[in-house]
Amino acid sequence: MSAGHGTTTGPLPVGQFAQLIQHTVKNDPMFQHQALAGEVSQWSVHNGNIYFTLRDDVGQMSCVIWRSARLNIDPAIKVGSEVIIIGSLDLWPKRGNLQLVVSKIQPVQTLGALEETKRQLIETLRDEGALEMPSRPLPSLPKHIAIVTGAGSAALSDMKRLIENRWPSMRTTVIGVLVQGEHAPRELVRGLAITRDLARPEVAQRLGLPPVDAVIVGRGGGSPEDLWAFNLEPVVRAIMASPVPIISAVGHEQDHLVSDLVADVRASTPSNAIERLVPDRHGVLMLMDDLDQRLDASVQRRLQELRQQLALLTSQLKHAPGKGVYRAKDVLNALGGRLTRSVDAGLARQQQRLATLQATLQAAHPKRVLERGYTMIQDDKGRVLTAAASLQQGQTVNLQFADGRAAADIHTIEPEEDQP
């Protein structure tokens, strides 16, 4: 407004001046949707509208939250609370007061205040006995793992790489969520609710999958504020509600969160969670093969021993010495005969059962090994060759595959050096 304007038209009516200010502040981005921090004072409610003052050591502004804005207001906010608001400056010409129309308000959680909330939650959980709940063991062979973690995060990449190394065909459902920021708690809770559904047999059956039998919830490292969702009650309660064993895998080794206290297992990192849950496939298959072979060999050996014992007993009875002990010898002979017959009958019956079982095993097992890509090598006399040292240059060997045989000539022999 120039001085000339004033002189040509006379004094400006004050109402118009107020309107001019209103027009100016409402059209200047500097005064609209500003994030402001301060302390709440004089909090009051009239007709559903909330009036308060935002102040600090230097100044203060009147604020209003219109009823029509329907804001979610943290019940913890009271006079004296440190808050952050989003406010737009306005002036009501009839009263001439500048005020901030608030479109968002939230308490400032200083780390100290956060720690206090965490401490209170731990205390509540302790009072409930939730911290003494026995940990459920992780399945040694999971059929379906659910992972709730940051979509596209580095932690997820690490976990996927480890699964690939340990058990590439492990059935895994990853649910990508936000793990930090305002929406993280809600998304984690939703993600965990899905894992509970996936653990229900009827849901799993409809999807044609085995039910989820273990859950990992977590994220990679970050600042304490970044990890804070895992200290919040809704997330902690969702972890406690898991019907199957659940691993909390948040941040790094040194980070301790409430989620760690209520989960069945605390993993130091997301990668550590995979190491603890996903078995090494190669090792598991080796163990199975080993048990298979030992079962077979031990039974064969025991049967051989029993046969020899029987033969010895029979021969001892037949050649029992002594004249004058005919009576005793007759009795022994009779007993021996009965024993031989009953043992023979029992043995024949059991051997038949054994033969059937052995046929099943033998038909299945070596072939299974061959089908996995192993080959059995025999010399021309049919002896199995297991050492490179037993080979000779130019020797012809037979290769036994799952589906047939082949002959091959040895042209290079390279025995492996002894390990230091």
Add this chain to the structure above:
Amino acid sequence: MSEEQQTYDEAVQRLEAIVTQLERGGKNLDETLAMFEEGTTLLKRCQQELAEAEGRLAELRLDEAEALVKDDE
């Protein structure tokens, strides 16, 4: 032996115990054959479980996952 309740881990432990006992020897014919039969059954059961553990990794966004489990409910 309640096969339904027994976990894979328990089956492997039982199988290992059977094999160790058989290797130690000294059992009579009936016991030996009964243990062999149980061992064979456990072995088959474990191999079947290993086959069932084969699957793949699926990555879902939150809304996709919710739609999946809420379907027709």
